[in-house]
Amino acid sequence: MNRKSQPAALVIGSGNSLVLDSSRICSEGFLSLEKLITDLLFTLKRPELCTSIFTAVRELIQNATKASLKRIIFEEIQIDPASKMDYTSGLQTFKKIIHSEDVMQYRSRISQNRFRYSVQFDYLNGALIVQVKSVFLLFLQEEFNIREKFRYIQSAKNLMEFYKEHSDLSEGSGMGIALIHILLQNSGVNPRNFVIYNDFQKQCTISRFIVPMEHGYVSPREEFLVLLDSCNLERDCLRNQIRSGERTLKSLSDAVA
Helix, strand or coil, X not given: CCCCXXXXXXXXXXXXXXXXXXXXXXXXXXXXXXXXXXXXXXXCCXXXXXXXXXXXXXXXXXXXXXXXXXXXHHHHCCXXXXXXXXHHHHHHHHHHHHCCCCHHXXXXXXXXXXXXXXXXXXXXXXXXXXXXXXXXCCCHHHHXXXXXXXXXXCCCCCHHHHHHHHCECCCECCHHHHHHHHHHHHCCCCHHHEEEEEECCCCEEEXXXXXXXXXXXXXXXXXXXXXXXXXCCCHHHHHHHHHHCCCCCXXXXXXXX
C-alpha cells in the first residue's frame, strides 16, 4: 500500500516545510496530526517511531498551549512576569483557571490572540526536524525552570524517578520534558537532539527535536562542536552568532526556524 500522502510528499519530496498553526490544531484536534505523522514515518520507512514521535509532538503542543494561556491570563490580570512576587501570584491564578471550566473560553482565544504557536515539519539532510514555534519569548523564570529540568533528566533513570526527585509543582511537574527525553532515548535517538530556547532575532520560542533517518547524519550539536573547535570564540558567542544569522549550521540552514 502506498502511504505517501500529499503532505508527506510536500515535506520529503520537495524539501518544503509543512506548517500547522494553532487555529488549525485547535479546530481539527490531534487526530489529523497523528495521521500526518503516521504518513511521514511510513514514507520514511520508520513506522515503529509513530507512537513515540506523535506523543512527543503532542507534549510540545500542550506545553505551547499552556504557555499561550499563561500569557493571555497574565495580561488580563496585569501581571509583571519580571517581578518574582507578581509572577508567583499570577501562577496561582493561572493554575486555578486551567483546572476550571473557565479554561475553555481562554483556549478559544489562542488563535485570535498574538500568543499563538505553530508546528513545523522539515526533512533536511537525512533527518526529520520537528519544531513548535511560539510567537513570544520565554519568561526568565520559565527559562530557568526548563534548564533545570533538562539538567535533572540527564541523571534520572525513568519518569517515576524524575517525578519523585525533581518535579516542581509551582510551574508544573516538568514531566513533558522528561517524557520527550525518554521517548527519544528509547527510540534510539540522542535526547540531546531535543532543545528549547529563545530566538531573540525572531522574538519567539523554539521547541525542537531531530530524528535522524540516515546513517552518518551530523546533528546541529555535533556540527556546533566541530565549528567551536575550529574558531577562536567562546561557546556563547558562537551560539549568538548562529542565532543572529551571522553564521549558519548546514544541518539547519534550509529549515525555517
